[in-house]
Amino acid sequence: MKQLKIPFIPELESSDFKTLELKMETGAAKAAIDTVCWPGEFPYAPAATVSIARSATHIIVHYSVSGLDLRAVAMENNGPVWEDSCCEFFVGDPSDGTYYNFEMNCIGTLLAAKRRSREDARHFTDAQHARIIKHSSLERRAYDISDEMAQWRTALCIPLSFIGIDGNSLPRSVRANFYKCADKSAHPHFLSWNPVEVAQPDFHRPEFFGELLF
Numbered sequence: 001m002k003q004l005k006i007p008f009i010p011e012l013e014s015s016d017f018k019t020l021e022l023k024m025e026t027g028a029a030k031a032a033i034d035t036v037c038w039p040g041e042f043p044y045a046p047a048a049t050v051s052i053a054r055s056a057t058h059i060i061v062h063y064s065v066s067g068l069d070l071r072a073v074a075m076e077n078n079g080p081v082w083e084d085s086c087c088e089f090f091v092g093d094p095s096d097g098t099y100y101n102f103e104m105n106c107i108g109t110l111l112a113a114k115r116r117s118r119e120d121a122r123h124f125t126d127a128q129h130a131r132i133i134k135h136s137s138l139e140r141r142a143y144d145i146s147d148e149m150a151q152w153r154t155a156l157c158i159p160l161s162f163i164g165i166d167g168n169s170l171p172r173s174v175r176a177n178f179y180k181c182a183d184k185s186a187h188p189h190f191l192s193w194n195p196v197e198v199a200q201p202d203f204h205r206p207e208f209f210g211e212l213l214f
Contacts, residue, residue, distance in 0.1 A: 002194045002210040004029045006054050013058040013157040017135040020155055024062045028053040033063075033087070033180045035195045042201070044068070044187040048087065048180040052212070054160070057167050058133075061178075062155040063087040065106070069185040070150035072107040072143040077129045081105040085143075087154060088179040092206055093164035094171040099206050100163050106152045107143070108136040112162075118204035124162075133157035146186035175209035 009027045012020055028051035036045050046067020053060050065087065074081045082088070084105035092099045093114070103111040110132065112124040124132075135155040160167045165174070178193040181203075190201045194210035 002031070003213060004031055004052060004210070005213045006052055006059070008055070009053045009060075010055055012053060012055045012060045013133055017137075017155065020060070020135065021062065021153070024051045024053060024060065024155075028060075028062065031178070031193055033178050033191050033193050035192045037190045037192050037196045038201055042188055042190050044189045045191060046180065046189065048191060050087070050178045050193065054214075058157045058159055059163065059165075060155065060157050061089050061102075062153070063180075064153045065180065066149070066151045068147060068149060068187045069182060070106065070143045070145040070148070070152070071182055071185045072105050072109070072138070072141075074105055074109045075142070076109070077126055078111045078113070078123045079109060081109050081111050082181055083184040084109075085150070085152070085182045085185060086180070088181065088203065089156065089176065090179070090203065090206070090209065091163050091176040091212070092174055092209060094174050095164050099209075101204070102132075102156060102158060104134065104154055104156060106136060106154060107138050107140045108134040108154060110134060110156070115204070118202070128162065131159055132162070170214040173211050173213045175206060176212045177203070177209045179203050
């Protein structure tokens with residue numbers, strides 16, 4: 001099981017995207033999202049990295065991607081962003097056995113839910129979405145580009161309370177995983193940070209989460 005220690009960087013959530021990226025570059029924990037989970041059927045692997053840090057009130061996740069295709073069709077909260085050029089953060093609630101999935105496409109459209117399984121989910125409301133700070137290096141518009149190289153970066157600042165954590169009483173650790181996918185791109189792919197060892201594509205498998213240390 002892979003581990004990452006989450007550094008503390010104050011007031012990240014109040015920074016503009018350029019400043020946030022500079023602070024994350026020098027202070028965040030970094031990892032590659034490079035496990036090709038189902039190489040027989042989906043061998044393509046774009047370059048994808050994740051950086052993670054926390055402030056007093058938020059957990060901050062930053063992605064950097066370089067690879068073929070650029071797809072962004074989902075525009076509404078909780079839309080099918082996994083079909084687009086997308087990065088995902090799944091994290092377990094330390095208190096009740098549920099987990100949260102935050103899936104965001106390359107232009108900042110977010111799906112967020114609290115789940116017991118893929119089927120048993122409660123999606124975040126528009127009011128909750130409004131409290132999650134989202135950044136993208138791309139203009140917010142539709143894209144559907146195939147067989148060309150693309151580079152993009154996104155970031156999420158999620159209130160710690162949204163993942164069951166009290167910032168004044170942090171747990172020792174939480175279980176989590178990071179993913180990169182693009183189901184309906186010209187080169188569909190399914191990459192993870194911690195390996196997902198099941199026969200068919202399925203990221204909703206908390207038993208294969210890694211560990212984030214506070």
